[in-house]
Amino acid sequence: MGFLTPVLLGGVALVALPVLLHLVMRRQPRKLAFPALQFVRRRQQANRRRMNLRNWLLLALRCLLVAGLAVALARPTLRRSGLHGKEGAPLAVALVVDNSHRMQYVHENKTRQRQAVEMAEWLVEQFPSDTEIAVVDRSRAATGFVVDKKTAEARLRHLEPEGSPRPLEDAVRGAIQLVTDRPDHRQEVFLFSDLSAVDWTKQALKSIKEVLDKSPDVRIFVVDVGVTHPRNISLGQLKLRSSILRPGQPLHMDVSVRCIGSDEAQLVELFLEGSSTEAVKRGQHHVELTASPAGSNLTTTGQATFELADLPLGIHQGYVRLAADDPLEVDNTRYFTVDVRPPVRVLLLGENRRDTLFLREALSPSMGGLHVVRFECEAKQFSEAVSLALKPYAVVCLCDPPPLDDKLWQALADYTHSGGGTGIFLGHRARMSAFNEPVAEQLLPGKLKIQSRQATHLRPRSLAHPALSSIKDYAASIPWEIYPVWKYWELGDLATDAYVVMRFANNQPAILERPLGRGRVVTLTTPVSDPLEPPGRKTWNLLPTGPEPWPFVALSNQIVGYLAQHDNASFTFSSGETVVLQLATLQPPSIYVLVPPDGEPMRRKLPPGENTIRISTTRSLGNYKLTSGGTLTQVNLGFSVNGGEDQSRLERIDPTQLASAFPANRVQLAETLEDIEIYVDVGRSGHELFSWAITLVALVWSTEHLLANRFYRSTK
């Protein structure tokens, strides 16, 4: 029990007033003759007793009235903060505002973040001027106590939605740590959250509880600014079959539609941005939604697939969006960037045309009506290679190489160092003595040991390597057994930087990779050029010559594509992520212009000789463009930034679960400003009892009035 204005308690002394009036201000009786005194005398004793009782009762009530009024005006409070020993200490408060994109959900014409910020601003107003305030959000920037209340309010007002928020528990832990660093203060954390189940996982609750246990003086007020029954239609991440397209290759993308609180069919539209700023609609789908088996009853999902053919060379950007509006807009649009590039130039080196035939046909088939030209193959003989400039080629493939001139080995090593890709398909022409020379060992993954005659076949154990990514989806359906390998080169000790990409069924390495400078070398220990029945010897394998050798085609495309280092690039990033772009130009520009989605171009400088651009200002969602002028230094790049899918997950945690996860009285849940007010009053200054006290005074006053009127009513 305490008082907000204890000085007014002095008013209790006025209790003496009615007592003095009672004793001192006694009136003199009026003298009257009255013969019928005998009737008066008979009741004198009983009347005196009754009168005394009444007088004392009234006196007591009047004293109580005066004392009660003084106590009520002193504003009594009931303290229940539980923060023993810190009554009256200054406050250290951390305001944690969830500023993830999910908080942009609009309810009652207000985003959840706006609601949270308004509540927080109101709170800041309530704090005493000596309060230490920290504003913590979910961005990864470091936070600390601000200078004063004005700064705190400014920070709250300028909170930006965070596309790649750090885990909520990290923010809460940071906030707890901040206030714990003020041991002489009352430590309180106000957390404004929409209670999304994605953030409040069991792990998160456990982690916060652990920190709370270590900081016994900290109290957390969780302010629920979420919506109990949210309604949202969201698009999942775009699944592009490939971000880099070759001429004739269609742009293929799948997108999922997820809906909470509705099962109506949704219209999904595809827009492609042209050279002008206006986007052109290039497709639309009505997506029927079905109840999600895994989700709750209210969650429905659907799928849409778009395909765009005949995109010209260059960067293409666009977006897929939902035609309908909903309260959370941030997940209604997904952006994409694709690059249509000219075919990859591949140099196939062999002893004769036969050696390169299978690989050339696999990479760029001469027959069939295929319009997609991914690789542009050029076959040469090893003897010609020494005088060839390798630079224009993205990949050089050595098909069953014989012992080569040291110059060629060195040229290949230099070429690979500078970013080229070299594929070595070992066969019967290889000789240990020549291949185990240091000049060849620069490229090979290890020393050749023996020609193994142990019959086997390819059996990938893991397809996680990017060189195998496209066959990953149907790996189980590839019958590797029907493409036997009878002979292969067994390798001795592998180079320290070499690693196995794929093995044979007998666990011997089949495909190995060795990075070299900015390029890479992939070695296959068995050839891909052996005909079905070569003259004078047995064939080493049936990889290209087995029945329907499509796995060979897929594998060769993957390996050569991987060596070209082009096809695995992705131009889609998460918000906040640092984007790294490799420049393919021979002479990187010194200045380039970055055009973010909001259209305000920014000039950036690039250090001389640097051909990698790093961009960290990717907070805004949308398509970014990157250009620079000049003929040699011309750069025309782009990338897309999308929000995470978990920013669309509006399912809420049960508040009781939240309350039960923490120690009693340490975490309070509030939904409205009034709730916070009550908690703040009770927790900080105590529960104010003025209304009760004044009601009691009114009761005493009316009782006194009632009794006085009743006692003396015959006067009237």
Added chain:
Amino acid sequence: MSTVEKYLKPEIIRKISRLDLRAQFIVKGFLQGLHASPFHGFSVEFSEHRKYAPGDNPDDIDWLVYAKTDKYYIKKFEAETNLTGYLVMDLSASMAYSYEQELSKFEYSICLAAALCYLMIHQNDPVGLITFGEKIADSLSPKSKRQQIGNILSHLARLEPRDKTDIGRSLNQLAAMLRHSSLVMLFSDLLGDPDEVISALRRLRHGGHDIILFHVLDKAEVDFPFEGLVELEDPESRASLEVNADAYRSDYLEELGEFRTRYDRECHQIGIDYVPLDTSMPFDRALTEYLVNRRNCG
């Protein structure tokens, strides 16, 4: 209220200074106000005819005389028996009390006694006067002559209440004094020990006397109109008491009610007419009581 009745009010009567006139005024006003003759049915013999006057009972009209004279005459009767009446006046000092009233209890009683005297003499009934304080103070033997009115009224006019009172003792004395059955009309505020008074009244009644007990109190004694803190003093005993009048009123009224109820009950038991009066009441109440009593006696 008719013009006649308003003259029965004490505040009007006070304006008439002579007591005989007062008595006459009261009685005449009273009689005129009555719709029926108060003398009807009395045990009297026919004496003569007299002219019909409004207010007389039409039953008494002598139709034979009307047939002969064509005028209304009614039969006039003469009293056969005489009823001896005693006006017994309390001379205690308390009777002189008046609080914001026109007449004191004593004056009110005298007016009433005078009126009754007038009325009785008018009936040819002998009337006597007895006054008492602590004992019988004075007495006039009853006579029915016209001069008796003058005697009694002049005696009454000279009376002054100043004594202490002992009603019981005085009534006992009175009972011993009266030889024949009489109508005793006692005027007192009865402020004394009620046990003794009732006991004396029993004795008096036992002596065969009819008693009308006019219990005269001041209006203030009936209503207790005081406010605030008052010190009340008894004019007889000089005893005083300080009370909060507001808080005391209900108690007082209750006590007085009990007192009057007791007298009413006891008097009813022993056949006494108990007439509670206060000095603000018109006189007709008392006179009616007398007439009813007189009729019963007849």
